Amino acid sequence: MFTRQFNQLNSAQKFALFFIGLLFVIGITTENASSKEVLKIGAIGSLSGSGAAWGIATKNGVQLAIDEVNDRGGLKVGGKIYELKQIIYDDTYTGQGGTTAANRLIFEDKVNFIIGPIGSPAALAAGLVANREKVIVLCNGFSPRIIGKDKPYTFRITLSTNEFAPAIVKWMAEKFPTMRKVAVICTTDEVGQAVAPLNIKYYKEGGFELVADERYERGTKDMVPIINRMLIKNPDIIELDGHAPGDVALIVKQTRQLGYKKIMIQTGGPGLEQVLEVARELAEDFLSYNIFDPQDPNVQHFVKAYDKKFGGFINPYCPLMYNGTKLLFHTIEKENTLDTDKIKAAFEKSDGYMTMMGPIKWTGEELYGIRHQILTPFYISQIKNGKIVTYTKIAP
């Protein structure tokens, strides 16, 4: 009908039309109509860039928790039943991204609850915005400043070095009494600055001797020069602290290739699947902190649901985000309110709540000034014969 007019346009105008049409289409392809009232649950994660694995872990973990509630009819609060919907925005792993995502969720989508971000820059930034507006944030990040008295609405729902390192160091001292010399390797960015010093502190307190402390720029793929530097000092234990899974895998592979035969452990991460995938037979005997045992009968429902809906590899942070979201829903229904002050208070009293990994406890008074750090049981795993074997379960 309009072909003649259309043909009379020149290329630039056609392009402009197409462009506008594209924006229009995208803008429209979002909401579905629904009969029940919808409760939006906010989420923030890195959906692009190198932190994308964690952003997707957040997205999937929250979604599985939401699906469970929706499948049984919806969330019952104050006499109403709500259908839950996740709204997740990309924080691009930066402060500006975290601020913008939080602003949009809080002021535009009007959420009261945000799950995520994972990653200190975004988590710190989002936390600033959220706490001013009394929005609850359940997040993660290795910086100790993520939770604190000045942020009463932020809770950290994953374990940080302070929570698992001391117990692991103690286990190491008992299991390997003759291995005393520790070499620590880390990146120069926020992980290196927040995490590695804590690992070092706990090793020293545990009676170990620090023989090397190496730093390198994130993004380096060839670790051999740095590893050489460590090997010169002849360590018994090489500690990989807060490294991202891909980097741990590379370091393990390259260190073993150079002939190092003693202990390698990651008190952080974890990244066992990646180590196995990339280092293969060189991953043998690698030890690590672990969050989650996929063989545990209690988590099978989660594993099956994840497999069915998303397939593929389960990032270890996913079950933690899932647990945190479930606790949120449980608390909302129990307190029968959406008021964030009441939920916040109830959270603080939710010790003993049973997750699929065991009961939780809240801690943090001493280290952070506020009891907003979650504690769940965790594991030490080892790679043996090409499989991840769960060694010990440690309950705090």
Next chain:
Amino acid sequence: MGYLRSWKGILLGGLAVFVVLWPLLYPEKFYLHVGILLLIHVIGAISLNLIMRTGLLSFIHPAFMGIGAYTSALLVMRAGLPFAIAFPLAGIVPGIVSLIVGPILLRLKGVYFVLITFVSGEVIRLVFVNNQSLFGGSNGIYDIPSARLGFFNLSFELSTKISVYYFTLAVTLIICAACISLIKSEFGRALNTINENDILAECTGVNTLKYKTFAFILGAIMVGLAGSIYAHYTRYIAPIDFTWRLGLDFIAYNVLGGIFAAWGPIIGTVILVPLPEFLRGAVQYQWILYSIIIILVIRFMPEGLASVHYTIARIKRLGKVGTAQGL
């Protein structure tokens, strides 16, 4: 007076009214947030435009913004200085840095200049990252207080989005007015000649190094001020917010809007900054669409959107779309 009554005058007037009044009519906090970021990026784009007119792409620009941000934050938090003093210093400090490195960097041209500014920007970022005690290292500086304007006992804290918006608007308008008048003056014409043929420019008595340095320093001062506004608005800065990626954003705003049009950088920013917000419906495709849009615009409208009349004129003349230099 004739200008004011013309097409352009009316359009401009209407725009000015809109820009000043819309927060009072639609005080949606999220829109205010985007508006503030937009204004900050407008300053970044137009301050970069001065040096881009000489044909140079500067990737050190975001590092200057970072220096301004850190200067302002540290002066207020550690030295206890009032914002009224920290703010101008946030412009002066990057200005001094640019005064020192400018004459060295500006001896290079073309891709060499791109590379050396890229590398310099990275070095500055590494300085921030590796100094935990002074700059907070990778985690940056947290909980920066909002700007507090005031004399003696009367003070006014810029703690609401609306107040920050108006303050930023005022600063942006002053900077834009300054830049546009510079661009239209003999200074701007000198910059253009340096781009077209710098050897010829030298022959006609234009001291290219002096003009380039001047443009470079001015740009650094202005974007430093933007950095200060950013720091006291988002109240959290980290080195990761000032990488070359931001530099590329500023360059993209200029290219999209048109480098040699007075309003080019502003138009480019106004389109590209809110764009990711429109594309959020397709979260995982956001970046792909962004890059396709950039490639298409550069392919079909290389003079930028502000000069779309050139594109139309060329199409009329040649009957097809091509680049400025022809196929």
Next chain:
Amino acid sequence: MTLFFVQSLLNGFTIGALYVMMALGFTLIFGILRIVNFAHGEFYMLGAFFVYMLFGIWKVVGYLPAVVISAISIGLLGMFFERIVFRPVRANELQVLITSFALSIGIQQVSVLFWGAEDLSIPPPYTGTLQWKQFVFPYDRVIVVGYTLLILIAFYYLLKRTKVGLAMEAVVQDKEAAQIQGIKVNHIYLISFGIATLLAGAAGGLVGPIFALTPYIGAMPLMRAFMAVILGGMGNITGAVVGGLVIGVSESFLTTYFGGAFAAIMTFIVIMIILVIKPSGLFGEVGS
């Protein structure tokens, strides 16, 4: 101590081999087309991923055939991009830069859609290490150096002994004169871009099994290619080879003896000094 010295040197050469291949492609594109190809790292990344698919997932061919097929495919892909994306904007430096950057982001994000963001690995085709006295050479690295040498020899032959190579050099020297001689400049551009991306793809395929794969691995080789080419001189082939080796070896030494953070800053500072004192690099002509 000599153990670590020699180990460092060896390591520097193996990494240097990778940088040489990247630098060669990069300098070829700049020398002939005068395009700074920001997306060059993505071709490296795609080369690795193609081998991952051919050899690791579908398992249809052996490792070496996979590298060859992958390299050729990447070369063709490069030619496609040159023709469709770069040719129209080629004349304007600014536009080319922005376009190549947008292209790099686009390719990266499409790759994330296909392969996700987690680390993947190519099954190692060569395992084990060569032990000689106290020196340890992982087989996979040694072999990479070997293949790189072969590729370099082939490349040198192409450049100096074939008609295409001579035509390429002619275009660099004087585009108009070459056209008068009957050389189709557009074809030469297309072929040069294709060869350059083929080299990047080959580098990716060869080095892929040594390191892990994510869609973001292109950034670092790109940065190193930039540095090598600055050092050696833009558009200069010998310079690219020397530059790549020097960057590789010095990176290895600086890191081993001074640590990673220091090495990063030092490398940058040295590059800056070179840019200021002799921007055309060690082998370039002044003002080129």
